[in-house]
Amino acid sequence: MQSSPIRDLVVGMFVLVGFGAIGYLTFQVGGISWKVPGGFTLYATFDDIGGLKERAPVSVSGVKVGQVVGVELDELMRAKVTLDLTPTLELPVDSSASIRTSGILGDQFIALEPGAEDDMLQAGEEIGFTESALSLERLIGKFVNDADLEN
Amino acid sequence: MNQATAIHALGHRSVDFVTDLGRITRFTLQIVRALLMPRYRVRRTIDAVFDSGVLSLAIICLSGITVGAVLGLQGFYNLSRFGAEGSLGAVVGISLVRELGPVLTALLFTGRAASAVAAEIASMVTTGQLDGLRMMSVDPIDFIVSPKALGMLLVLPLLNALFISFAFFGAYLVGVSYLGLDGGQFLTTLESSMTFENDIAVSLLKSFVFGVLVSIIATYRGYTSLPTAEGVSAATTGTVVVASTAILLTDYAITALWGV
Amino acid sequence: MERLDKTLETRGDFRIAFDGVRLTLGNQQVFRGLSCGFNPGQITVVLGGSGSGKSTLLRLVGGLLRPDAGSIRVAGQEITRLSERELFRIRQRIGMLFQGGALLDSMTVFDNVALPLREHTLLSEADISAEVERRLVAVGLPESGDLYPRHLSGGMNRRAALARAVVTDPDIVLCDEPFSGLDPINVRRIENLLVEINRRLHLTMVVTSHHLASCMRMADRIVFLVDGRAVSGTPQDLLNSDDERIVEFLAADGGGPAASQDPVPSGRLDLAGDAS
Numbered sequence: 001m002q003s004s005p006i007r008d009l010v011v012g013m014f015v016l017v018g019f020g021a022i023g024y025l026t027f028q029v030g031g032i033s034w035k036v037p038g039g040f041t042l043y044a045t046f047d048d049i050g051g052l053k054e055r056a057p058v059s060v061s062g063v064k065v066g067q068v069v070g071v072e073l074d075e076l077m078r079a080k081v082t083l084d085l086t087p088t089l090e091l092p093v094d095s096s097a098s099i100r101t102s103g104i105l106g107d108q109f110i111a112l113e114p115g116a117e118d119d120m121l122q123a124g125e126e127i128g129f130t131e132s133a134l135s136l137e138r139l140i141g142k143f144v145n146d147a148d149l150e151n
Numbered sequence: 152m153n154q155a156t157a158i159h160a161l162g163h164r165s166v167d168f169v170t171d172l173g174r175i176t177r178f179t180l181q182i183v184r185a186l187l188m189p190r191y192r193v194r195r196t197i198d199a200v201f202d203s204g205v206l207s208l209a210i211i212c213l214s215g216i217t218v219g220a221v222l223g224l225q226g227f228y229n230l231s232r233f234g235a236e237g238s239l240g241a242v243v244g245i246s247l248v249r250e251l252g253p254v255l256t257a258l259l260f261t262g263r264a265a266s267a268v269a270a271e272i273a274s275m276v277t278t279g280q281l282d283g284l285r286m287m288s289v290d291p292i293d294f295i296v297s298p299k300a301l302g303m304l305l306v307l308p309l310l311n312a313l314f315i316s317f318a319f320f321g322a323y324l325v326g327v328s329y330l331g332l333d334g335g336q337f338l339t340t341l342e343s344s345m346t347f348e349n350d351i352a353v354s355l356l357k358s359f360v361f362g363v364l365v366s367i368i369a370t371y372r373g374y375t376s377l378p379t380a381e382g383v384s385a386a387t388t389g390t391v392v393v394a395s396t397a398i399l400l401t402d403y404a405i406t407a408l409w410g411v
Numbered sequence: 412m413e414r415l416d417k418t419l420e421t422r423g424d425f426r427i428a429f430d431g432v433r434l435t436l437g438n439q440q441v442f443r444g445l446s447c448g449f450n451p452g453q454i455t456v457v458l459g460g461s462g463s464g465k466s467t468l469l470r471l472v473g474g475l476l477r478p479d480a481g482s483i484r485v486a487g488q489e490i491t492r493l494s495e496r497e498l499f500r501i502r503q504r505i506g507m508l509f510q511g512g513a514l515l516d517s518m519t520v521f522d523n524v525a526l527p528l529r530e531h532t533l534l535s536e537a538d539i540s541a542e543v544e545r546r547l548v549a550v551g552l553p554e555s556g557d558l559y560p561r562h563l564s565g566g567m568n569r570r571a572a573l574a575r576a577v578v579t580d581p582d583i584v585l586c587d588e589p590f591s592g593l594d595p596i597n598v599r600r601i602e603n604l605l606v607e608i609n610r611r612l613h614l615t616m617v618v619t620s621h622h623l624a625s626c627m628r629m630a631d632r633i634v635f636l637v638d639g640r641a642v643s644g645t646p647q648d649l650l651n652s653d654d655e656r657i658v659e660f661l662a663a664d665g666g667g668p669a670a671s672q673d674p675v676p677s678g679r680l681d682l683a684g685d686a687s
Contacts, residue, residue, distance in 0.1 A: 011197050014205045018309025021316045025351050029244065029342045055346055107344070190530075275515075283513035286473050287527050287575075288502040 040066070040085040043126040044097040044110070049079045050133025051108050052099055058083050058110045065089050068110065083110065092117040096129035108133060178292075178371050182300050185293040192298045199302025203264035207310060210263055211256060215314040218251060219243065219321025226322075227330050239332060240341030243322040248350045252315040253357035254402050257365060259314075260307055261394040265369035266387045268299050272373025273386035279378075296374060300366040307362035308355055315354070353409050360405065361398050368394045425451050425486045425504065425582040425615045427472055429641070432481035434467065441467050443639035445481070449617050449632075451582075454609050456626040457619040458649075459636030460660065465619035466510065468636070469585045472617065473507060474498040485583070503531055506576035508586040512568040514560040514575070520547070521556035524575045531579065546574035550604055566597035570604070577608055584608070586618040590625060598622060602629055623661065635660075 049071065058066040066085030074080045083097075094115030101108050112127070121127065226242045272295065275281050281291040319341065326332040345351065369390045376386035427449035434442045441464040449455045457465050470476045471483055474490055483490050485501060493501070506527075514523045521543055528539045547553055550570040560568055569589060576584055586605065590598045602625045609616045620626050626633070627646045635642045635649060637656045649657060 007201055008197065010205055011201045014200070014208070015309065018204075018306075018313055021312035022308065022355070024316060025248070025312055025354070026347055029248070029345050029351065057343070271517075278516070279509045279511065279513040280515050282470075282475055283507070283509050283515075285475060286502055286505065286507040286509075287530070288499040289526070289530050290499075 040087040040089060041123055042083045042085060042091070042121060043124075044081050044083060044130050045074060045126065046079045046081065046097075046099065046130050046132045048132040049081065049108075050099055050101075052081070052110070052133065053107070056107065056109050058085060058112060060089070060112045060114065065112070081110070091115075091121045091127075093119045093121055093125075094129065095121065095127055096131065097127045098131035099133040101134070174375070175367065175371055178374070179367055181292050182297050182367070182370070185290065185297040186301060190293070192294065195294070195298035196301050196305075199268075199299045200306055203260070203268065203299075203303050204306035204310065207260060207264050207306070208313070210259055211310050211314050212317050214255065214259055215317030216321035216324075218255060218314075219247065219318030219323075220325045221321075222246060222251070222318065223322035223325035223330070227326065227332075236330075236332060237336055238340055238344075239322070239326050240337040240339070241344030243326075244319070244341040244344055245350060247315050247318045247322075248345060248354045250402070250406070252318065253311050253354050253361060254398060256311040256314040256358065257307060257361035257398045258395055260303075260310060261365055261369075261391055261398070264303065264306070265365045265394055266390050268303065268366075269369045269373040269376075269390040270383055270387045272296065272299070272370060273376035273383040276374070276376055277378045277380070277383060281374075291374070296370045300370045303366035303369065304359075304362040307365065308358040311354065311358035353405070357402065357405055360401055364397045364401060365394045368397065426484075427583065427615060427617070428482075428484045429468075429471075430482045430484075432471065432478045432483060434464075434471070434476070434478045436467070440639060442478070442481075445636075445639065445641050447634045447641040447643050449615055449634075451615045452609075452613045453631035454605065454616045454618060454629050455632045455634055456630035457617060457634045457636060458621075458623075458626060458660070459619075461621075463636040464639070465636060466587050469507070469587050469617065469619060472583075472585060473502060473505060503579070504581050505583045505585060506579065506581035508569070508572050508576045508584070508589055510587045510591060511565075512560065512572035514568060514572055516560045518559075519556065520552070520558050520560065520563070520571045523560070524556075524571065524578050527575065527579045542578060543574075546578050547571070549608075550574045551600065566593050566600070569593065569597070569601060573601070573604060573608075577612070580612065581614070583615045583617070586616070588619055588621070590620055590622045598625060605629060 052068065052071065054068055054071060056068040057064045058068065066083055066089070068081055069084040070082035072080050072082075091112065092115035094117045096113045096115070098111050098113070099108055100111050115129075222243045223239065226239050227236060230236050230239055230242065272281075275291075275295065281295070284291045284294055323334065323337060326337050327334040372386045372390045372393070376382040429445050429447050432442050432445040434440075434445075445464075445468070457468055459465050467476065471478060472485065474493065477491055481491075486504070488501070490498065490501060514520070515526075518526075524543045524546060525539050528534055528542060532539075534542070543556070544553070547556060550573050552567060552570055552574070555563065555567065555571065560571070563571065573586075573589070576586075589601050589605065593601065605616065605618065606629050608614070618626070618629070627650075630646050633644060633646055633649050635644075635657060637660075642652075642654065642657065644652070650661070652658070
C-alpha cells in the first residue's frame with residue numbers, strides 16, 4: 001500500500017479536472033441550465049414550425065429570454081409551442097412570435113417582437129400573432145406559380 | 152486442406168469462440184462480484200486511476216489539440232466553399248463530441264493504458280505472483296484485476312471529456328488565431344449547436360461503454376495469458392487488436408441505435 | 412484468525428497423504444499412481460530429475476491443480492473435491508515459498524510480507540508491523556522493508572519470500588526449489604533458516620530441490636519421484652538403496668549445483684559473500 005500523499009493529490013486533481021470538463025460539456029455546451037431563469041410560461045400556435053426543436057432558444061431583439069419546452073398538435077392540427085421564459089419579461093398582449101433561422105445552416109429559434117399595447121401577457125396565455133417558419137420549397141413554389149400566372 | 156478438414160476447422164473455431172465468450176462472461180461476473188463485496192480496494196483503485204489516467208494525460212491532451220486543430224483547418228476549407236465559415240464551431244463540435252472524441256480517446260487509451268495493464272497482469276502470471284496470491288488465500292481477481300478494471304472504467308469518460316475540451320481549444324486556436332474567425336462566434340455556434348440529450352449524452356455513454364469493453368478485454372487477456380514471455384507479448388498485442396475492433400464495432404452500433 | 416499465540420499442543424496433526432494420484436498435464440503423464448506421506452514436524456525433501464513433477468506435487472498440495480484420480484488428504488481432509496472457497500480456508504494454514512520468490516513487484520518488501528496478515532487477520536497496523544519486523548530479522552533482512560523486490564538480489568528475494576511464507580505461523584510450509592540459482596553461501600543460509608524454522612515451529616515442511624548436499628543434511632525423510640511414482644525413505648535409506656534409478660541420480664548429481672538445470676531468476680548475478 002503505497003501511501004503517497006502527492007499521488008493522491010494528483011489523482012484528485014485529475015478527477016476534478018476531468019469532471020470539470022464533463023461539466024463544461026454538459027452545461028455550457030449541452031445547454032442544461034441549472035440556474036433556471038424560466039418559470040414564465042406562454043404559448044404560441046403556428047401553422048408550420050419547420051425544424052424547430054425543443055430547447056430552441058426564444059429571443060427578444062436578439063437576446064435570449066427563454067426556450068421552447070414543448071411542441072404538440074392542437075385540435076385544429078396546428079403546432080402549439082410551449083415557451084418557458086424568464087419571469088421578469090413583460091410582453092404586451094399584441095406581441096408576435098416568428099420562427100427564424102440563425103444563419104444559413106443554423107438552427108431555428110423563436111423571435112418575439114413586443115407590441116404597443118399597455119396590457120401585458122399573463123402566464124399561461126397565448127401569443128396572438130404568429131409567423132410560421134419560412135419554408136424554402138414553398139417560397140420557390142410561390143415564385144414559380146407567380147411567374148406562371150404572369151405568363 | 153480438403154473441404155472436410157476446412158469445415159472441421161471452422162466448426163472448431165466457432166466452438167472455441169463461443170467458449171471464449173462464456174469464459175469472458177464468467178470472468179466479468181467475477182470482477183463484478185469482487186467489486187460489490189468487501190473488501191474494497193480503494194487504495195489500489197486509486198493507484199489504477201493514476202496509472203491509467205494521469206499517465207495518459209500527456210498523449211490525450213496532445214492528440215486532442217492536434218485533432219482539434221486539424222478539424223478546424225479541414226472544416227474551414229470545406230465550409231468556406233459555401234461561405235459558411237461561421238458554422239465552423241458547430242461542425243467541429245458535433246464531430247468531436249459524437250464520434251471523434253469517444254472513439255479516438257478509447258483507441259489512444261487502449262494503446263497506452265490498457266495494453267500496459269494487460270502486460271502487467273500477464274507478467275504477474277509468468278512470474279508466479281498470481282499463484283502466490285492464490286496460495287495465500289487472496290483472490291487475484293479481487294486483489295489485482297478488479298481495481299485495475301474499475302480504475303480504467305472510471306478514467307475513460309474523464310479522458311474523453313478532456314480530449315474533447317482540448318480539441319475545442321485546438322480548433323479555436325486554428326480558427327481564430329490562424330484563420331481569422333471571430334472567437335465569440337466560434338464559441339457560440341459551437342455551444343449552441345449541441346444539446347445534452349442528443350450529443351453530450353451519447354458521448355458520455357459511448358465512452359462509458361468503451362471503458363467497460365476495454366477494461367474487461369485488457370484484464371482478461373492479461374489474466375489468461377500463457378506464463379511465458381510470448382504469452383505477455385500476445386496478451387499485449389491481443390488487447391490492442393481486440394479492444395480496437397470492439398470499440399469501432401460498438402461505435403457503429405451505438406451511433407446507429409441512437410438514431411440521431 | 413488469531414493464531415499467533417499458538418502453542419505446540421494446539422497444533423493439529425497436519426499430515427499430508429497422497430494415495431494413488433494420477434495426473435496428466437498436456438500430453439505428458441506426470442504421475443501414474445503416486446503414493447507418499449509427509450509427516451508433521453518433519454522436513455520432507457522431494458527429490459527427482461527435472462520434469463519428474465516436483466513443483467507439480469506442491470501445486471497439488473496447495474490445490475492449485477487437481478489430480479485426475481487418487482486422493483490427497485491434508486490434515487485428514489480430502490482436498491481434491493473441495494470448492495475454491497473451501498480451498499481458501501485450507502490455504503490459510505499453508506505457507507508457500509515459490510520458485511524465485513514470487514513477491515509482488517509493485518509492493519515493498521514490508522507490504523509483501525505483511526499481506527497475509529492484512530488480508531486474513533484483524534491485527535492492528537502496529538502489531539502487523541511488529542510481526543513483519545520479527546520475521547524480516549529472522550531471515551536476515553532487518554533493513555529491507557522499504558525496498559522493492561527489484562532492488563533485492565536473488566538470495567534476498569528468496570529470504571523475503573520465506574518471511575512472507577511463515578508470517579502467519581502456518582502449519583504447513585511448502586518450498587519450491589528454495590536453493591535454485593543461489594550461491595553456496597546463500598544456499599547454506601536458506602538451509603539453516605528452514606531447519607531452524609521447522610525446529611521452532613514444529614511444522615510439516617515439504618521442500619523440493621536438486622541440491623543433494625543440502626537435502627541430505629536437512630531432510631528427515633526423502634520422497635524420490637521417478638517414473639510418475641514415489642519411493643520414500645530416510646536419507647540413509649536412499650544412499651543405501653540399490654535401485655538403479657536412484658543410484659544413477661545420486662551419481663549424476665555429484666557435480667553439485669552446476670549439474671542442475673535451474674534457471675537463474677531475474678537475471679541477476681549473485682556476488683559471492685552476499686552479505687545482506
